[in-house]
Amino acid sequence: MSALITLPAAEPEGARALAKRLSPHLDTLPSAAAVVIFVGMIVYGEAAYGRIVQFSTLSNLLINNAHLIVMAVGLTFVILTGGIDLSVGAVIAVSSVAGVLLINAGWHPWLAMPLMVLIGTAFGAASGVLIQYFHVQPFIATLAMMFLGRGLASMLSTEPERVADDSVLRLLGTQLKILDGPKVDDIVITPGVVIAALVVAAAYFVLHRTRMGRTVYAIGGSEQSAALMGLPVAATKLRVYIISGSLAGLAAVVYTARLGSAQNITGIGWELDAVAAVVIGGTLLTGGAGFVLGSVVGALVLGLMNVLITRDGGIPPEATTIITGGILLVFVLLQRAVLPRRRE
Template sequence: MTTATVSPAQRVTAGIGRTFTSPKYGPVLVTGILFIAIFVGGGMRYGNFLTGQVFLNLFVDNAYLIVLAVGMTFVILTGGIDLSVGAVVALSGMMAASLLQTGWPAPVVIATILLSTSVLGLLVGLMIHHFKVQPFIATLAAMFLARGLCYVISQSSISVTDPTFVALGVTRMSLGGGMSITWSVIIALAVVAAAVWVLHRTRTGRTVYAIGGGEQSGILMGLPVARTKVLVYVISGFCSGVAGILFTFYTLSGYPLTAIGTELDAIAAVVIGGTLLTGGYGFVLGSVLGVLVLGIIQTIITFEGTLSSWWTKIFIGALLLVFILLQRLLTARRR
């Protein structure tokens, strides 16, 4: 069949088919459709589910995880992994609670946490690039270090009573119609917007994608591969610090056992959001969509009322397996 005989409808159909079978766009579209299907299905089954506030609560309850997934997206796009993010969230909360208890001003505490977690990310990045340590091992060591430091600070929970943290944690901004959000949501969306700009409008973002597509090719293209490989772990550390602060706003306490396994939730959100584990393909907005899928599953289980919270892990595990298989299928077809 020649191009002249192909109808507009056939061209549109072929274009949609190519989009859905693309390893770049296919998984993200599937995630979007899945989220809409679950949300509509929940609305059909439960009263008061299909409302704006239920949707906004997905952001309110998962603001810290959105920020965590943003940092993880940078790392996975380069073909790396960061297992330390959950422990760094806990360390950030413990540092915040402890420093505030001793009378440090809230802005100084926040700056100290972000600087500390970024330095930890820098050390991990240097280990990976200059000493050729596998990302799995380097970030596993950082995870044990951060979790151990939590217990050095305190072995029990520390309450946060600082007026600034309390205000940022409990204040809700009305959007009209009985809907509201917290400051954590605004901060998380600001981080997402900054990450989208970096990945799609800067040389650093192009280099991140190039490393995932082929590190040697990036070097031959004259891109700053070495600097960017280290930088993505600094970004992940910074985002972990921000996520830890947002989680402290949410709980108004620091606890050494906080966020155990959260690194796996962040990885799952990024993969379900369409980022390939081997790197090179993925979007920050896809990772946000992945977080929303995890959140809507938790919300469905809460509305059901008869299911254990462990069912969340079961459904997430099944989804993760399906999306990894989907990625393998789409990348194999491209070859």
């Protein structure tokens, strides 16, 4: 009998070779698209309205969206596992109202502010327990927490509550000049921006340098496979909702410090803004792929969009939600295009 000769497989050529070469980078495609859109918006804004590429505009962009960045970081953990958290906006409302009421009642702000974060922690823990141990769908569990938080905020107060201008809480919103530029073109930050930057750095470290981060990505890829590999699935899923709730409470501190007041209607729709920022930043809604830095870019895209609409003057504010929905739809379709290739 003649021996069978096995020929070496032919190397893929042309489009197949290109696809093979690009396949490891498909996960970064949505995040890269977000960066391109952000840069494109800056170029368009500078050409159409002017005074976009300057220190003061970019400083205000960070200051005004520091709370959204903190929220988006928390949602990134949740969405990476394939979950969702709809309670973060209501958590901000109840945390901010409770914190301001306590400060006005005589509590020291350094006690009230940690309590604001702990309120978010409690909401996140409740959501995590419902999801992991009572097997409630994340959408339903966090929706229930959203109604609970909004109701508690309304029970605490239905009127705007303000803190004194000399309160320690307001110090977190104090603008600090880093660089004195020409005229009013200065580099300015606030302690709230510093807090947001520290949160981003810590989240990046946890997701990319720790066992918990690897477990988060594994759960999003396949929760069953992660469990079979012996990864702590239950504990990690509980932790991501605690992280999301805690960061929502921290976002309440940052936002209240900047504004100096709190209302029971604060944060309505902010959970959708945070989800939009995460999705625009490249995190797959199905979980398993995404980057916390992409979520930061997504938050800045939404913030810059508001700046451009304000500068234009002819676009009604209501159009913001329409434009946000359009951008979100584009990125969801982009994710749908990437996902089948990623699975291959």
